[in-house]
Amino acid sequence: MLRNREIQLLLLVMVTISLTAVVVAAFMSPATIAIVFLLSVLLIGSSLLFTRWRYRELAKLSVYLRDISSGNDSLDVRDNQEGELSILKNDIYKVTLMLSEHRSLLQRDKVQLTDAISDISHQLKTPLTSMTVMADLLSAPDLPPDKRTEFTHHIRIQLERIDWLVSSLLKLSKMDAKTIPFKKDQIRVKELIHKAIEPVMIPMDIKGQTFSILGDDEVSFVGDFNWTVEAIINLLKNGVEHTPEGGAIAITFFENALFTEIIIADNGGGIPKADLPYIFKRFYKGKNASEGSIGIGLAMAHSIISSQNGVIDVTSDSGKGTQFRIKFYKHVI
Secondary structure, three states: OOOOHHHHHHHHHHHHHHHHHHHHHOOOOHHHHHHHHHHHHHHHHHHHHHHHHHHHHHHHHHHHHHHHHOOOOOOOOOOOOOOHHHHHHHHHHHHHHHHHHHHHHHHHHHHHHHHHHHHHHHHHHHHHHHHHHHHHHHOOOOOOHHHHHHHHHHHHHHHHHHHHHHHHHHHHHHHHOOOOOOOOEEEEHHHHHHHHHHHHHHHHHHOOOEEEEEOOOOOEEEEOHHHHHHHHHHHHHHHHHHOOOOOEEEEEEEEOOOEEEEEEEEOOOOOOOOOHHHOOOOOOOOOOOOOOOOOOHHHHHHHHHHOOOEEEEEEEEOOOEEEEEEEEEOOOO
């Protein structure tokens, strides 16, 4: 401890003060000299003891910080006392909590990234395997022309599926990174619905499904027209897929002082209760999902709507149908 520069300076100051006091006391009585000398010794001893205690506490903090850097976030260095050291301990504890939260977030992001890469690999593996098999069959010289046409058609379908998957993942990544500049235009809901229904009209006609729209022409909200159309399309595709032949899909919309609401309802088989909490999760496929389902359409719809000061909820009754309720708030909530 005596090799510490601070201790050396402290001793130098204390000895200087003590010697000065002794010199001054020399002109006084011997009893006064003895008292001054004794007080000087006590002062120096007390200072050394205090300094030693302070350095012991700092050493404990040093050990604590090393443990924290090793990943032990459960330590609590606070002593709930007054003083500079206690303030320092409290500040270190606050930083420890912040670092612990950041570490947890990084770990969660790492797990999510690993899961996402695994899911993407799985989603790409199926169509790639299918195309590889069909490409091998196409190379057969005695393959009938009708089979060659069929296999070529299937390869094209799988390529379109891969293209849609990659495109969707890129869009979701941009939304996660908040790099998509969503426009803030005044959108008329009726125009939005008519635009979104176009891509699903043919599948609905094939299944003999009916479609209805109910809402005032003046109902509107502030948002990005093209992105919101994409969200509605994904919801409509989900409805068409899970509604049987001859079923019905209905869209109603209205607005009030707080929000504009769009309701998309079908009379299909419904979503099992066990699946409801997870249907907006990326790559999640419920019990009633079709064989070709990727589990990304509803996740994209959720991200698009959430990015525009909106919320989306779902209610469903088994055997009676599903209802998606979208609310675009007029003010930030």
